[in-house]
Amino acid sequence: MTVHLSKAASRPRKGSVPVHAANRTQFTALTQQLDPAMRRWLQTVGFNGAPDTHALLPAADGCIAAVWAGVRSAADPWAVALLPRALPAGSYHLADPGAGLALDAGAAAMSWELGSYTFDLYKAARRAPAELSLPSSDAAQRALILAGAIASTRDLINTPAEHMGPAALAEAVRLVARQHGATFKQTVGDALVKAGFPAIHAVGRAADAASGRAPRLIELNWGKPKDPKLTIVGKGVCFDSGGLNIKGADGMRLMKKDMGGAANALGLAQMIMALKLPLRLQLLIPAVENAIAGNAFRPGDVFKTRQGLHIEIGNTDAEGRVILCDALAYGAEGKPALMIDLATLTGAARIALGSQLPALFCRSISQARELVDLSMTVQDPLWHMPLWAPYHGAIESDIADIVNTTLFRSTGRGPMAGAINAALFLQDFVPAAQDWLHIDLYAWNDGAWPGRPPGGEAQTLRTLLAYLQQRFGV
Numbered sequence: 001m002t003v004h005l006s007k008a009a010s011r012p013r014k015g016s017v018p019v020h021a022a023n024r025t026q027f028t029a030l031t032q033q034l035d036p037a038m039r040r041w042l043q044t045v046g047f048n049g050a051p052d053t054h055a056l057l058p059a060a061d062g063c064i065a066a067v068w069a070g071v072r073s074a075a076d077p078w079a080v081a082l083l084p085r086a087l088p089a090g091s092y093h094l095a096d097p098g099a100g101l102a103l104d105a106g107a108a109a110m111s112w113e114l115g116s117y118t119f120d121l122y123k124a125a126r127r128a129p130a131e132l133s134l135p136s137s138d139a140a141q142r143a144l145i146l147a148g149a150i151a152s153t154r155d156l157i158n159t160p161a162e163h164m165g166p167a168a169l170a171e172a173v174r175l176v177a178r179q180h181g182a183t184f185k186q187t188v189g190d191a192l193v194k195a196g197f198p199a200i201h202a203v204g205r206a207a208d209a210a211s212g213r214a215p216r217l218i219e220l221n222w223g224k225p226k227d228p229k230l231t232i233v234g235k236g237v238c239f240d241s242g243g244l245n246i247k248g249a250d251g252m253r254l255m256k257k258d259m260g261g262a263a264n265a266l267g268l269a270q271m272i273m274a275l276k277l278p279l280r281l282q283l284l285i286p287a288v289e290n291a292i293a294g295n296a297f298r299p300g301d302v303f304k305t306r307q308g309l310h311i312e313i314g315n316t317d318a319e320g321r322v323i324l325c326d327a328l329a330y331g332a333e334g335k336p337a338l339m340i341d342l343a344t345l346t347g348a349a350r351i352a353l354g355s356q357l358p359a360l361f362c363r364s365i366s367q368a369r370e371l372v373d374l375s376m377t378v379q380d381p382l383w384h385m386p387l388w389a390p391y392h393g394a395i396e397s398d399i400a401d402i403v404n405t406t407l408f409r410s411t412g413r414g415p416m417a418g419a420i421n422a423a424l425f426l427q428d429f430v431p432a433a434q435d436w437l438h439i440d441l442y443a444w445n446d447g448a449w450p451g452r453p454p455g456g457e458a459q460t461l462r463t464l465l466a467y468l469q470q471r472f473g474v
Contacts, residue, residue: 017064017067022068055068362387
């Protein structure tokens with residue numbers, strides 16, 4: 001933890017350096033109170049309050065007298081994310097608001113904490129990040145809870161499949177359950193068939209059970225029976241080789257992140273439990289490795305699902321929707337007030353929206369618009385895409401109820417609308433009366449931005465949390 005909260009009346013630590021925030025609009029006015037030499041210094045180094053820039057003001061003794069940081073706005077969730085690794089190691093605090101832009105306490109706490117994040121399981125960080133002292137407040141405490149859940153989500157996604165197989169993912173859920181007093185269970189291997197999860201079993205049966213790779217359904221339950229039930233489902237494909245329809249090398253390189261939906265689902269569950277939202281939470285993670293062996297599921301195979309629909313396998317590399325269908329059907333049996341699934345489901349969503357915009361599918365346009373607007377407000381974006389019913393014909397099989405992909409067919413329809421077809425596939429396993437959100441996300445940063453290093457990423461969690469708090473009156 002690099003953000004330290006103290007009593008509001010506490011003075012900054014001895015030797016702590018003040019950080020002044022400014023944006024371009026207010027920069028000139030804010031610096032009028034500075035000594036002329038200090039103003040000239042800021043001009044000399046070219047600092048003008050531009051976002052994600054900073055300048056050090058020297059003291060007479062050669063130490064740092066103060067830091068000026070350029071921000072977009074006082075409530076920007078990434079306001080000071082650049083500073084923890086850009087500033088010299090040491091202690092810092094936010095300056096008196098009269099000497100700069102008054103940053104939102106939550107934005108300051110979360111952006112600094114996430115700006116300190118590094119995945120150091122295998123490679124030690126080059127240096128310790130700078131530390132920030134803040135007066136304790138509800139906003140700052142909440143922000144650190146969110147930052148902790150986001151960091152945990154990133155860690156799970158960044159961990160290679162060698163150390164994050166289905167058993168390891170289950171252990172991560174078990175530890176979170178124990179931390180928050182939730183119940184935990186898992187159904188593993190051939191027991192999936194007996195318990196009514198044949199699709200999960202089919203996808204994961206080729207993986208080596210002896211090394212913790214057996215398929216499983218992971219379940220966490222938490223909350224009071226009287227509270228509204230929320231079911232969260234996360235796609236947990238711990239590695240996706242593509243199965244017998246094997247991926248190319250480029251497509252397989254990042255497939256350790258194909259459990260990004262599960263990691264994000266667990267991150268959202270952590271937030272809900274840590275903040276003690278009045279919800280009855282059920283977390284479901286179908287966890288598999290899509291491997292190749294003599295008993296791997298094959299193109300052309302047909303499997304009966306938990307719901308009773310028969311799936312024809314068009315391509316074994318469209319396995320995520322196959323494992324999700326059993327989990328969604330099971331989750332809907334409990335008739336939750338809301339069911340949300342998060343999944344790194346389709347490359348088509350990335351082609352349509354890119355890596356930074358997860359695709360949102362739901363049955364209510366007004367609900368979708370509310371979520372999109374909220375996502376823009378909290379700067380954790382998603383974008384609405386349609387459950388376009390006329391496209392359903394593209395996933396209707398000649399020999400079964402539904403086919404998991406159209407890519408193998410020579411009908412001329414081709415691979416168009418791939419993200420929509422995948423969402424329509426999932427919808428067939430969710431009762432019409434069930435309120436349901438499907439989010440097709442990337443869970444990865446290809447580039448680097450302040451507070452968002454390359455690698456695993458939490459997406460839409462702050463938006464979903466804000467939506468839950470609004471909807472359920474928290």
